[in-house]
Amino acid sequence: MSITAILFVVAIAFSLVATVLHVALVIKGFKVSVGWGLVSLLVPFGSLIFAFTKLESPQKMIWATALLLASFIAGICWTVASYQTAQAAIGAAEAATKGMSEAAKEINDLEGLDDLQL
Numbered sequence: 001m002s003i004t005a006i007l008f009v010v011a012i013a014f015s016l017v018a019t020v021l022h023v024a025l026v027i028k029g030f031k032v033s034v035g036w037g038l039v040s041l042l043v044p045f046g047s048l049i050f051a052f053t054k055l056e057s058p059q060k061m062i063w064a065t066a067l068l069l070a071s072f073i074a075g076i077c078w079t080v081a082s083y084q085t086a087q088a089a090i091g092a093a094e095a096a097t098k099g100m101s102e103a104a105k106e107i108n109d110l111e112g113l114d115d116l117q118l
Contacts, residue, residue, distance in 0.1 A: 011077035
């Protein structure tokens with residue numbers, strides 16, 4: 001398994017963890033009030049705002065830190081894996097272009113032969 005595939009698997013795993021944590025914070029937000037639930041659901045980073053302002057001290061550090069860490073790791077893995085995939089695609093395209101130009105050159109050389117004796 002290549003490093004890119006491993007990075008994609010890690011990114012998916014941490015994205016799922018971040019999604020579960022976000023959904024849990026949205027549910028906690030709706031339990032506090034409809035307003036906090038909507039803020040957690042609709043506002044970017046709203047669930048983190050809710051975690052830092054409305055949860056008790058030990059709880060908010062665990063939820064917010066876990067969500068931030070999972071999101072950060074997933075983002076880094078997605079970025080690196082996507083970059084590596086793009087680089088591989090560019091390399092393959094360059095190799096194909098080089099191969100096509102060499103093939104065209106060979107065809108031109110073969111077309112230049114007038115008599116082939118078998």
